[in-house]
Amino acid sequence: MLSAIKLTLMLFLSGFIACYGSNPNYDSIHKLLLVSFDGFRADYLKNYRLPHLQEFIEDGVLVEHLINAFITKTFPNHYSIVTGLYEESHGIVANEMYDEDTKKKFSQFNDADPFWWNEATPIWVTNQQQENRRSAAAMWPGTDVKINNTTPHFFMKYNYSVTFEERMGNVTMWLNNSQPPVTFATLYWEEPDASGHKYGPDDKENMRKVLEQVDNHIGSLMDKLKALGLWESINVIITSDHGMAQCFPKRLIKLDDCIGRGNYTLIDTSPVAAVLPRSNKTYVYNLLKNCSTSMKVYLKEEIPDRFHYRHNKRIQPIILVADEGWTIVQNETLKKLGAHGYDNALPSMHPFLAAHGPAFHKGYKQDTINTVDIYPMMCHILGLKPQPNNGTFTNTKCLLADQWCVNLPEAIGIVVGVLMVLTTLTCLIIITKNRMSSPRPFSRLQLQDDDDPLIG
Numbered sequence: 001m002l003s004a005i006k007l008t009l010m011l012f013l014s015g016f017i018a019c020y021g022s023n024p025n026y027d028s029i030h031k032l033l034l035v036s037f038d039g040f041r042a043d044y045l046k047n048y049r050l051p052h053l054q055e056f057i058e059d060g061v062l063v064e065h066l067i068n069a070f071i072t073k074t075f076p077n078h079y080s081i082v083t084g085l086y087e088e089s090h091g092i093v094a095n096e097m098y099d100e101d102t103k104k105k106f107s108q109f110n111d112a113d114p115f116w117w118n119e120a121t122p123i124w125v126t127n128q129q130q131e132n133r134r135s136a137a138a139m140w141p142g143t144d145v146k147i148n149n150t151t152p153h154f155f156m157k158y159n160y161s162v163t164f165e166e167r168m169g170n171v172t173m174w175l176n177n178s179q180p181p182v183t184f185a186t187l188y189w190e191e192p193d194a195s196g197h198k199y200g201p202d203d204k205e206n207m208r209k210v211l212e213q214v215d216n217h218i219g220s221l222m223d224k225l226k227a228l229g230l231w232e233s234i235n236v237i238i239t240s241d242h243g244m245a246q247c248f249p250k251r252l253i254k255l256d257d258c259i260g261r262g263n264y265t266l267i268d269t270s271p272v273a274a275v276l277p278r279s280n281k282t283y284v285y286n287l288l289k290n291c292s293t294s295m296k297v298y299l300k301e302e303i304p305d306r307f308h309y310r311h312n313k314r315i316q317p318i319i320l321v322a323d324e325g326w327t328i329v330q331n332e333t334l335k336k337l338g339a340h341g342y343d344n345a346l347p348s349m350h351p352f353l354a355a356h357g358p359a360f361h362k363g364y365k366q367d368t369i370n371t372v373d374i375y376p377m378m379c380h381i382l383g384l385k386p387q388p389n390n391g392t393f394t395n396t397k398c399l400l401a402d403q404w405c406v407n408l409p410e411a412i413g414i415v416v417g418v419l420m421v422l423t424t425l426t427c428l429i430i431i432t433k434n435r436m437s438s439p440r441p442f443s444r445l446q447l448q449d450d451d452d453p454l455i456g
């Protein structure tokens with residue numbers, strides 16, 4: 001009965017929220033700052049002391065694991081965050097790409113051609129298409145490219161040597177001063193990814209040092225927003241693109257041992273290698289298929305559905321996926337002790353998400369959402385109509401202060417409560433019905449011998 005009361009109350013409240021809560025006045029729209037610390041593996045949060053980030057989470061929300069998009073690389077996942085699309089749909093399918101029709105090549109150092117980005121519309125473009133709003137970017141893959149003929153109103157040309165302080169100083173200034181207002185902004189930082197690659201995530205001492213620096217950056221961002229008087233009104237999401245796995249010098253898959261280099265072009269390298277056959281595709285496939293038990297070899301059309309990584313012409317005809325900790329090379333030695341790009345089902349590949357601000361609950365934790373779910377949530381916060389996307393808004397409802405959501409134990413309680421109420425009502429109806437219908441007493445016809453005319 002308690003659950004039934006709770007249900008009634010919740011239904012009432014949800015109706016109230018539907019009427020008043022989900023239609024904020026966008027004249028006083030909340031601002032949103034999206035921050036990425038590249039390569040921040042989910043379990044760093046549990047394994048290292050991060051006081052500033054913990055303070056941020058205590059007063060906000062935490063999603064412990066993000067299921068990111070396959071392949072678990074930087075450019076593809078940063079574009080999934082801001083478009084809500086799987087890689088096959090937004091077109092940034094790797095850090096290194098080749099387009100057969102145009103013969104164009106894409107790399108981290110040659111990424112400015114809008115051709116690669118125009119298959120999707122990132123949120124900073126959609127945000128500016130709404131009247132009287134601006135976007136700003138202190139770096140983020142794609143923000144210095146004219147996508148759909150638009151860059152953020154304020155942006156910085158990508159340069160890894162620009163300090164965090166300078167990026168933070170610019171983005172907070174833009175959020176604070178611009179007229180019309182900057183309502184959406186990005187901030188990107190290369191760590192702890194760079195150290196994760198260099199030392200490997202198992203190097204606790206070096207990872208502790210870099211994570212302490214990252215945590216100090218979070219502390220200085222919070223201080224800056226407080227000093228500007230923005231802290232209570234701005235929404236801040238801190239997240240990342242992928243995690244990091246430890247690699248080993250002896251866990252090498254050497255393609256030269258299996259196939260001559262003249263048979264193929266290696267478009268993208270480890271741990272997901274994209275292979276463009278130069279000779280017969282089946283011949284190349286068969287040689288690679290029998291190369292190592294520590295990697296999966298897929299023809300493009302065989303790539304498992306769960307990867308959502310098939311329907312784009314930039315995905316090459318053969319894809320090699322190394323097992324966790326293994327490295328695919330032609331004949332080289334191991335150069336980096338940490339890598340990412342592996343199967344997105346691996347916990348080591350998952351980043352996290354934390355958020356703080358008026359749009360979010362305080363002190364709420366959730367196990368998981370998908371990276372593609374972030375986009376519809378951000379559109380909701382900004383009051384934007386989302387572009388078609390692969391995300392599910394309901395997955396993020398429990399994080400949001402203006403949404404009604406139930407967790408599993410509550411849902412079970414409500415179902416049991418409703419069943420109890422229905423059973424009670426049914427019993428009452430049956431009893432009442434039985435009482436109301438006038439009973440016809442049963443009596444057996446009594447025949448007395450004397451009355452029987454047939455017996456003489």
Ligand SMILES: [Zn+2]
Nearest residue numbers: 038039074241
């Ligand atoms: Zn990255």
